[in-house]
Amino acid sequence: MPAIHLAKLKYQCAQLAALYEQPTRFVRQLHKLMHFYSNRTHRAGQSGTPPPLTPAYNIPRPVIRQLVVELSPLAAANAMQTLALCDALWAEDYYEFRYLAAYLLGQITTGPTSEVLSRVIQWSNPPPEMRLMSVLMEQGMGRLRKDSPEAVIEQIETWLSESVVSKQKTGLNALIPLIESGDYENLPIFFKLLSPLIRKIPDALRDEVREALQALARRSPVETAQYLRQYLEATNSSDTAWLSRQCLPLLPEDSQASLRAVLRQFPAQTDFLSR
Numbered sequence: 001m002p003a004i005h006l007a008k009l010k011y012q013c014a015q016l017a018a019l020y021e022q023p024t025r026f027v028r029q030l031h032k033l034m035h036f037y038s039n040r041t042h043r044a045g046q047s048g049t050p051p052p053l054t055p056a057y058n059i060p061r062p063v064i065r066q067l068v069v070e071l072s073p074l075a076a077a078n079a080m081q082t083l084a085l086c087d088a089l090w091a092e093d094y095y096e097f098r099y100l101a102a103y104l105l106g107q108i109t110t111g112p113t114s115e116v117l118s119r120v121i122q123w124s125n126p127p128p129e130m131r132l133m134s135v136l137m138e139q140g141m142g143r144l145r146k147d148s149p150e151a152v153i154e155q156i157e158t159w160l161s162e163s164v165v166s167k168q169k170t171g172l173n174a175l176i177p178l179i180e181s182g183d184y185e186n187l188p189i190f191f192k193l194l195s196p197l198i199r200k201i202p203d204a205l206r207d208e209v210r211e212a213l214q215a216l217a218r219r220s221p222v223e224t225a226q227y228l229r230q231y232l233e234a235t236n237s238s239d240t241a242w243l244s245r246q247c248l249p250l251l252p253e254d255s256q257a258s259l260r261a262v263l264r265q266f267p268a269q270t271d272f273l274s275r
Contacts, residue, residue, distance in 0.1 A: 017070045053129040198243060213243050217247040225255035245268070
């Protein structure tokens with residue numbers, strides 16, 4: 001991997017940006033740039049984090065950051081060209097290419113919502129590896145969450161209503177950033193969407209359901225405590241009791257006390273996975 005000289009990197013990224021409206025040439029030149037900066041000595045796991053499952057060039061972060069700086073203004077100003085480029089980038093089976101595709105998709109500020117949303121749906125089926133899924137849901141849907149939250153909610157509801165667990169997982173992965181963003185004020189809809197999963201949590205969705213409830217607890221602790229308490233009293237669900245305990249540290253003291261009073265009738269879930 002060659003040393004990074006910022007002036008040279010900026011020039012290389014500017015040259016690439018000049019090909020923005022020519023997806024085929026852009027992709028070809030991007031491969032050359034990736035080859036130039038690729039870490040050929042990288043070994044899986046040596047950095048302490050699992051490597052991407054998708055083939056990757058393992059380029060340094062400053063290269064991706066400079067590409068984002070150079071390309072983001074173009075993505076915001078040229079919706080149709082950006083959509084075409086995103087399609088070309090996602091078609092490449094490399095982590096960095098798909099990362100850029102998802103990121104640029106979320107920078108589009110004009111154009112039909114359906115065009116962006118259709119790509120999120122298509123690219124998430126089958127689900128990509130978790131790192132790409134996170135970028136797709138957090139970055140790729142970023143503009144949609146701000147400009148068209150109702151469309152996002154409708155799609156999440158569609159995913160969560162599926163009988164296939166992988167689709168439900170996609171819905172939860174899209175729901176968590178929406179809760180965390182604070183862009184959508186209708187909190188009751190979040191509780192409504194999660195209710196079918198809270199009573200009996202599929203094992204494969206345990207982490208996502210917990211993260212969604214914890215996001216709600218951080219966003220609106222009093223309302224979350226009240227919801228969990230009422231749901232526990234109505235259902236006597238041990239899964240809901242487990243979730244309540246996961247959220248307790250995020251709640252105000254008086255809400256904790258009220259929720260603990262209901263939780264006393266449920267044995268502590270010391271090993272949720274053993275059920």
